Amino acid sequence: xNKRLFATLNLLLLSISLWAQKKPxxxxxxxxxxxxxxxxxxxxxxxxxxxxxxxxxxxxxxxxHYTSAPVCAPARCMLMTGQHAGHSYIRGNYELGGFRDDxxxxxxxxxxxxxxxxxxxxxxxxxxxxVGKWGLGMNNTTGxxxxxxxxxxxxxxxxxxxxxxYPTHLWENGKWDTLRNTYQLVHEYQNKKxxxxxxxxxxxxxxxxxxxxxxxxxxxxxxxxxxxxxxxYLPLPLPHLSLQAxxxxxxxxxxxxxxxxxxxxxxxxxxxxxxxxTYAAMITYLDKQVGRIIETxxxxxxxxxxxxxxxxxxxxTFDVGGVDTQFFNSVAGxxxxxxxxxxxxxxxxxxxxxxxxxxxxQTTDHPSAQFDxxxxxxxxxxxxxPVKTDGISFLPTLLGKSQxxxxxxxxxxxxxxxxxxxxxxxxxxxxxxxxxxxxxxxELFDLSKDPYEQNDIAQANPELIKKMDEIAKKQHRxxxxxxxxxxxxxx
Numbered sequence: 084x085n086k087r088l089f090a091t092l093n094l095l096l097l098s099i100s101l102w103a104q105k106k107p108x109x110x111x112x113x114x115x116x117x118x119x120x121x122x123x124x125x126x127x128x129x130x131x132x133x134x135x136x137x138x139x140x141x142x143x144x145x146x147x148h149y150t151s152a153p154v155c156a157p158a159r160c161m162l163m164t165g166q167h168a169g170h171s172y173i174r175g176n177y178e179l180g181g182f183r184d185d186x187x188x189x190x191x192x193x194x195x196x197x198x199x200x201x202x203x204x205x206x207x208x209x210x211x212x213x214v215g216k217w218g219l220g221m222n223n224t225t226g227x228x229x230x231x232x233x234x235x236x237x238x239x240x241x242x243x244x245x246x247x248x249y250p251t252h253l254w255e256n257g258k259w260d261t262l263r264n265t266y267q268l269v270h271e272y273q274n275k276k277x278x279x280x281x282x283x284x285x286x287x288x289x290x291x292x293x294x295x296x297x298x299x300x301x302x303x304x305x306x307x308x309x310x311x312x313x314x315x316y317l318p319l320p321l322p323h324l325s326l327q328a329x330x331x332x333x334x335x336x337x338x339x340x341x342x343x344x345x346x347x348x349x350x351x352x353x354x355x356x357x358x359x360x361t362y363a364a365m366i367t368y369l370d371k372q373v374g375r376i377i378e379t380x381x382x383x384x385x386x387x388x389x390x391x392x393x394x395x396x397x398x399x400t401f402d403v404g405g406v407d408t409q410f411f412n413s414v415a416g417x418x419x420x421x422x423x424x425x426x427x428x429x430x431x432x433x434x435x436x437x438x439x440x441x442x443x444x445q446t447t448d449h450p451s452a453q454f455d456x457x458x459x460x461x462x463x464x465x466x467x468x469p470v471k472t473d474g475i476s477f478l479p480t481l482l483g484k485s486q487x488x489x490x491x492x493x494x495x496x497x498x499x500x501x502x503x504x505x506x507x508x509x510x511x512x513x514x515x516x517x518x519x520x521x522x523x524x525x526e527l528f529d530l531s532k533d534p535y536e537q538n539d540i541a542q543a544n545p546e547l548i549k550k551m552d553e554i555a556k557k558q559h560r561x562x563x564x565x566x567x568x569x570x571x572x573x574x
Contacts, residue, residue: 106208106312107437108389109460110376113162113318114369115155115216115245118399118408119430120415121322121366129340129411130363134374135393135434142391142436143445143481149452149506150397153421153428153496155242156190156218158396158453159318163199163219163231165457165472168495169558172197173219174567175497182243184251184266189241191564192220193231198470200457201232204314207464210234214301215318218242222257229256233316237300239293245320246270246352248327249289253296262296264289269325273351279344287353292329294319298372302379309383318396319372322365324404325352332368336360345405358405377436390437390463390481394453397421398428418536424494424504424513425536441481450506451477452492493558501569505551510544511536512551518569525551 119125122132124139151161152168160173168174173191180188193199201211213228213236220226221240228236237255239245249264267287301317326345340359347354355361373393380386399413400406401420408420419425433451435441458474459481461467473493479486494504501517509531514523525548527541541548559570568574 105388107440107463108313108315108380108385109204109209109463110315110317110389110391111456112373112376112391112393113159113215113316114393114395114432115318115320115323116397116400116421117322117366117369117395117432118411118413118415118420119417119427119432121399121411121413122370122432124434125432126415127411130366132366132370134370134377135432138373138377138391138393138434138436141438141443142434142441143447145433145435145447145449145451147448147450148394148431148433149429149450149492149494150395150431151452151454152494153397153423154498155216155396157496159218160193162396162453162456163193163201164197165200165454165468165474167452167454167473167493167558169493169555169570170473170560172563174495174562174564176242177564178243180241180243182246182268182270184244187221187241187244189221189224189226190218192224192226195225195230197231198468199231200460201228201314201316203232203457203460203466203468204464205232205234207466208312209464210304210308210311210313211316212236212301212304212313213316213318214238214297214304215316216242216245216320216323217318218245222254227257235304238297238318239320245293245323246325248293248320248325249287249291250293253293255300260296262289262291262293264291267353269353270347270351272347272354273349275348277346277348279346282346282354284354284356287325287327287355288330292327294321294368294372295329298375302375305376305379306383309385317376319369321369322362324400324406326355326358326361326365326405327353328361328364328368332364333357333361335367336363339363340410347405350403350405352404355405359407359410362406362411387439390435390440392456393432393434395431398423398430416535422496422499424496424502424515426511426530426534429494429504435481437481442483445483447480449477449480449486450489450492451475451480452489491554493554495555495559495570497562497567497569503555503570505554506530507547507550507554510547512541512548514555521569521572527551 177191414427417427419427
């Protein structure tokens with residue numbers, strides 16, 4: 084090889100190396116059942132979230148950001164695949180197996196060869212990791228995260244196992260990782276007549292808290308890949324029930340709220356003496372983990388080159404398991420909760436921070452959805468998405484540039500008797516109870532004047548209702564699951 088060619092190749096390799104170093108790291112943090120109003124920066128008054136509040140001040144806060152579905156598995160599927168609920172393969176929590184360790188079966192698995200945001204990031208040259216709750220298939224199925232673009236994963240594969248935050252095990256790249264906890268059947272007391280004196284509250288505590296173990300792995304992944312571009316998907320299982328938190332976190336809130344002992348006989352999950360303090364502690368503990376992530380990025384001097392996004396899979400849970408969303412104003416007055424297509428079930432907190440690129444202290448009312456994340460990452464990395472998706476990149480909004488808008492946002496949800504929703508501009512239409520009445524009427528709300536969806540103006544806007552009917556008909560693709568086929572059933 085002559086000297087000129089050798090020098091040229093060296094220069095090329097150096098250029099490639101420098102280009103790779105400039106790729107921004109991406110961390111997507113996904114809370115579990117966190118309501119729109121449960122962060123200080125979204126109006127929360129009783130629960131402390133200083134790190135997320137600081138993240139908002141250092142970056143951008145979205146006020147019209149939506150999950151793609153109002154429960155766990157479909158929301159996660161749509162985030163991963165960039166498709167809305169009318170096109171997604173998974174549209175509900177289709178449960179397999181049971182709660183006990185020997186019955187662990189997970190949810191309906193992602194099909195083989197599904198294109199995911201992790202595969203997109205792999206194509207862009209990133210190291211990829213999932214740490215947290217998956218919910219899209221067990222390791223012995225086509226839903227194994229290692230088959231869907233993740234170099235590494237650690238956490239819960241089965242959402243039912245995540246009902247207990249002191250589990251016997253978590254999963255690491257297909258291998259069972261034993262934790263220092265004894266087996267607990269968290270729904271043990273549900274629908275039973277038991278007195279408070281007979282309940283063993285200590286039984287539902289353990290040594291290894293799932294979220295703490297997950298953070299050890301997440302921070303280890305950042306350390307290992309600090310000199311490479313990395314993508315970390317961090318769906319932490321907080322504040323999803325059961326009400327469980329490290330003892331010192333609960334003590335920090337104990338005595339601050341009026342409390343009624345939760346026995347778990349109605350609503351299931353674990354019993355607790357301090358349900359409000361525990362719930363607040365779970366959210367504050369989640370907030371602390373965001374602080375740990377940012378502290379670690381600064382430690383390795385990669386903070387400036389890391390885009391962090393934070394959101395939640397659906398709205399705050401309905402009041403079961405000891406949760407009191409009314410007391411905490413968990414959805415900031417919005418109508419509905421988890422499992423609803425009203426705003427309280429699907430409008431989510433969304434924060435983004437990227438010190439070198441995102442101007443601090445911004446708020447945007449740009450209507451967006453989590454199925455936009457794939458398009459956003461594609462624009463960020465320059466990778467062309469090889470399949471049809473429904474998202475529009477919100478990278479321009481992050482960078483303070485002109486932003487393309489959705490002509491509409493479409494939602495459907497087969498559970499809770501079947502629901503469809505369409506948002507066009509500031510108008511939101513919703514149909515409920517469609518499994519019992521396929522011709523259920525639309526409700527229509529002007530969110531600019533009526534964010535709490537109290538004043539139905541459907542009768543005064545027949546043309547808008549007609550347009551929403553056309554959108555629902557066009558956007559719904561028949562599902563492969565009979566129970567999910569309610570929009571245009573053929574049976």
